[in-house]
Amino acid sequence: MSFSGQANLSGYDASGVSIKNQVYNSAANRTSADVIVKLGAGVLSMTFTNTKPTATSAVHTGTTNLRLIRPGYAGDSTQVYTNEFLDSLAPFSTIRFMGFTETNNSDPAYPAVTDWSDRHVITDATQQSYGAKHGAAWEYVALLANQTGKDIWINIRASATDDYVRQLATLLHVRLNPALKIYIEHSNEVWNPLFGQNAYNLAATQAEIKKGGSALNRDGANDLNTLAARRHAKRLVEIVNIFKGVYGDEAINDSVRVVYAWWTIFPDQYTAVLNWVKETYGPPSQFFYALAQTHYFNDSHAANNASTAGVLAAMRADSDNGIANTDALHAVAQGFGLKHVVYEGGPDNGGGSTTNVGSRILANRDPGMRDLIEHDVRDNWFGRGGDLYMYFALSGAYSRYGCWGLAEDIMSLNTVKFQAVQDMVGPPPTPIINPGAVLNSASGAAIIAPGSFVSIYGQNFTSLAYGWDWAIPDGKTLPSMVAGARVHINNQDAYVSYASPTQLNVLAPPGTFAGTATVDVITGNGTVSAAATMLPISPAFFTFSYNSYLYLVSVFGDSSEPVYVAADGALVGVKSRPAKSGDRLQLFAEGLGATAMPYPVGQVLTQPYPLADLSQVQVTVDNLPAVVQFAGMTFAGVFQVNIQVPQLARGGDLPVVLTVDGQSTPANVFMNFQK
Incomplete structure (x- = not known):
């Protein structure tokens, strides 16, 4: 804690x-300590006394920027979701966020409404409910989907205004990777009198x-119940039209999938409302992509x-007895041209x-439950023509109130229920790293460096392809997982900048390691390892290819807009021109070593971090020394080197070499100059 x-x-x-180990760092004005929670403690509750936000503050005036990080993660970690939680989602295609966003009983009494300003945001001190704020921020929904590559199923509160729905659609349109699908439900079980949303819908x-x-x-x-059922469907139509206004007509029933759910035991009510x-x-x-039902099986007749x-x-027996109802609802769905989920x-x-209660709980741990779940899902659902099956729930403690979780603790997935899921989804394709395919991202060489980008080539890494922009919810925290893939280098998290089925680009953790590094690619389909040579300094320019040559990425330092150093017209869509003697240029490279002041690991940089010793940095242009004016990290993993071009004896494509502490970039990189 800090x-x-x-x-x-x-x-x-x-x-x-x-x-234990409480320490106050006066220079940083930070207090840190280890919080020891005894096994079996139900609540972590602490007392803060004699508080002071700064050294000169009055006593009893509070503290700020509280961080509590669970064991196994660095105290300065910026990771939002634990690796254990992320890994547990691997077998699934879709995540339903009904509980995560606290749909049930979160509506005010009618006619009050839920405005967009009532939602949680990621800068809130807590994501716990207070006041009008219920459930986690929608940005965290998009983040989890983007990190894991999973489709999302969201529940929009009964009291949400049209503006709330429109703002939510806009947020998801901006933040959710467009390759992912959105299933949309109006609240949850609006028919159920045990939930406040039922009363809200009736009053409305x-x-x-x-x-x-x-x-x-x-x-x-x-009949009020008949009219309320119609209003539930009417609100869904309104939600569809709002999302259509944001996403466009073509997205409906494709990337945007609105689901009509009602009381499972009354197929005739589904029919009546859909006819209306x-x-x-x-x-x-x-308007609707699918008709939805529950598919629970219980022990009420035991x-x-x-x-x-x-x-x-x-x-x-209860699962089998539900077949007739499932078949009836499937016929309703088919009759209206809807999927059945x-x-x-x-x-x-x-x-x-x-x-x-003892036998009921033990039944959920018994090997027979594995077969029973497979029978219910495989035979009595998919075998009857059903589509998507949302299992409730991922994890949770077992008690007389239910044994809902596939696991009782997210830290232990070796349960009969999780085994049933694995049986049904089948053995996934194991990730493979191609031989000799852990490379410096900039140079393509088989030498990597701490704090630099590394490219890993292979197979079966992910099912989707996209970059880390989709997985940075707050504009500053770099993701350790993208599209369901993460990477360890020497047992430390790397930050995934791009993931695809055949390639991963990651930012290696910082350090001064020299030798053979172990690189682990970790996916829901398994883990694969490879060895790579790592040096503390391994400089390489970022380059582009043109006319069979490699040209380093550089821009003019005195231009009010980005102008790249290249032949006129060499780069489509951007301005470029050759450089000349005396020009001030900004070159971009990686692997230049440690900075004078440590940069914030795992974060987007907001300021430059110069190298400790500029005298160790040399740049030559056509074997002539250039004046190096600055060298430092300006973006995560990217170093900027500012030079003044020396007096050149010739023009054309000339070699440029960067040397740091005796280590040089490859000599086959060029820049275009005019005489």
């Missing part, structure tokens, strides 16, 4: 939480009817003293009863 300022720290309950329905002129009762219908949509707005398939085997038998499914041993 924070700005000073405080006396203690565990609120000293028997469960204690503090009554208000609309009272106002008059509503399409809800145009046909004379007056058809008569009021047009074919439902113009004897009160049933053994584990008895509980499993009762649950299997599950919004929640899996074993249901909840309800809160203490009766036979």
